[in-house]
Amino acid sequence: EAQVTQNPRYLITVTGKKLTVTCSQNMNHEYMSWYRQDPGLGLRQIYYSMNVEVTDKGDVPEGYKVSRKEKRNFPLILESPSPNQTSLYFCASMSTHLGLNNSPLHFGNGTRLTVT
Amino acid sequence: SQQGEEDPQALSIQEGENATMNCSYKTSINNLQWYRQNSGRGLVHLILIRSNEREKHSGRLRVTLDTSKKSSSLLITASRAADTASYFCATDGGRSYNTDKLIFGTGTRLQVFP
Numbered sequence: 001e002a003q004v005t006q007n008p009r010y011l012i013t014v015t016g017k018k019l020t021v022t023c024s025q026n027m028n029h030e031y032m033s034w035y036r037q038d039p040g041l042g043l044r045q046i047y048y049s050m051n052v053e054v055t056d057k058g059d060v061p062e063g064y065k066v067s068r069k070e071k072r073n074f075p076l077i078l079e080s081p082s083p084n085q086t087s088l089y090f091c092a093s094m095s096t097h098l099g100l101n102n103s104p105l106h107f108g109n110g111t112r113l114t115v116t
Numbered sequence: 117s118q119q120g121e122e123d124p125q126a127l128s129i130q131e132g133e134n135a136t137m138n139c140s141y142k143t144s145i146n147n148l149q150w151y152r153q154n155s156g157r158g159l160v161h162l163i164l165i166r167s168n169e170r171e172k173h174s175g176r177l178r179v180t181l182d183t184s185k186k187s188s189s190l191l192i193t194a195s196r197a198a199d200t201a202s203y204f205c206a207t208d209g210g211r212s213y214n215t216d217k218l219i220f221g222t223g224t225r226l227q228v229f230p
Contacts, residue, residue, distance in 0.1 A: 004158070033217065042222040043159075043204070058217060090158055101208035101218055102147060107158030 002027045006091050006108035013081055014116055021076045021111045023091030029106070031094040032074040033058070034066065036087040037110075043090070049074055050096070081115045088112050122205060122224040130229050135192040137224040139205030140185075146208050148181060149218065150190050153202045162190075162203075195228045202226070 004025045013019055025032065033048035035058075045058030049068040063085055065077040074093075078085060091108040094101075123138045139148070147166045151159040165172045165181045165188065172179045178191040192199055202225050206218040 040222070043220040045217050048217060088156065092159075102164075104149065104161030104164065105151075105159070105206075105218060107160070109158045110156065112156070 002106070004091055004093050004106050004108040006089075006111050008111060009109065010112050012114045012116065015082055016080050019078050019081060019113075021078075021089060021091075021113070023074045023076065023108060024072050025074075025091075025093040025106065026072065027093060027095065027106065028071065029093035030071070030096045031100065032068065033092050033094075033105070034064070034074070034076050035090045035092065036060065037090060038087050046076070046089075050100075081113075083115045086113060086115050122203070122221045124224060125222070126225045126227070128227045128229065129195055131195060131197055133195055133228075135195050135199070135226055135228070137190045137203050137226070139188045139190070139221055141188075141205075141207050142186065143207075145183070148188050148208075149206045150177075150179060150188075151204045151206060151220075153204065153223070155201070159204065192226075195226075197228050197230045200226060200228045 007022045030051045034046040035043045037043050044060045046064050047058050047066040049055045052068055052071050055066050055068055068074055089111045092105045094105050095103045121140050129135055145167055149164045150162040152162055153159045163174050163179050165179050176193045181188045202223040204220050204223045206220045
């Protein structure tokens, strides 16, 4: 089954404790992206990757890191989490064979992160 | 400011009624997409309409696009309780925005009562 898999689904951590949220897709998509969703603010892009070893900042990259060493994986790293990073996070992927943004984004089921 | 803004923010209807949601955007686009999100879950793609298309259908969904008014509407006919979800439009921003991303609106929350 074609899917984007994020782990963990829920995560509670304390300020300053490094964490990684994993994302994997099995559709051989070139493009992958991380979003955070907050009430009243909608979906905001954190980082994206056009292909292996190519990553770029989105709208709200501060406090986050990503890597794209393999096509299927795009982990999100919070080196020193803070309470303002409490949010619902989504990973997504897209094929770019028809051109960027001409195909649907496929989303994972989300990671609800709470930083105390 | 948001490239796509949905209207209304919330909508409550009875099963069997039609639900109409609107999306307005600010710049030229190459295409516009609609997504659905069940509470706390990932977004699911519903339909993509290109800038040279005026209307598109998929099952009980009908999407229209008016590029002169920079607006789109999503109509769900004969709604069901299972249609309860949030609905988002997303645009690519055409040539005016950084086109390396889709820009999402803040969504319409649809509640369908049995």
